[in-house]
Amino acid sequence: MKVRTEDSYTACGLCVDTCPEVFQMGDEIAEVIIDNVPPELEETTQQAADECPVEAIVIE
Numbered sequence: 001m002k003v004r005t006e007d008s009y010t011a012c013g014l015c016v017d018t019c020p021e022v023f024q025m026g027d028e029i030a031e032v033i034i035d036n037v038p039p040e041l042e043e044t045t046q047q048a049a050d051e052c053p054v055e056a057i058v059i060e
Contacts (some may be wrong), residue, residue, distance in 0.1 A: 001036070001037040001039075001042050001045065001059060001060070002016075002035055002036055002037065002059070002060040003022060003032055003034075003035065003037055003045055003049070003057060003058065003059055003060070004032060004035070004053060004057075004058050004060070005030075005031075005032055005056050005058065006056040006057075006058060008028060008054045008055075008056045009030065009054070009056035009057070010023070010029065010030070010053075010054055010056070011028060011029045011030055011032060012030070013030060014048070014051055014052065014053065015030055015048040015049075015051075015052060015057060016030050018044055018047055018048040018051060019041060019044040019045050019047070019048045021032075021034065021041050021044075022034050022037055022041055022044075022045050022048070023048060041058055045059065046059060048059075
């Protein structure tokens, strides 16, 4: 599983709270810190994408 963000990505921090192993708060915005998600983190990464209020997290 790969994860990336769209331009509409914001700094709400919900993804960081849901899956801190994949997402981290940067200076002004949340960032993806791991592009290739290991199997044990796929469920919480998908949850973060599903709960993103601006639907900016893309799972590939």
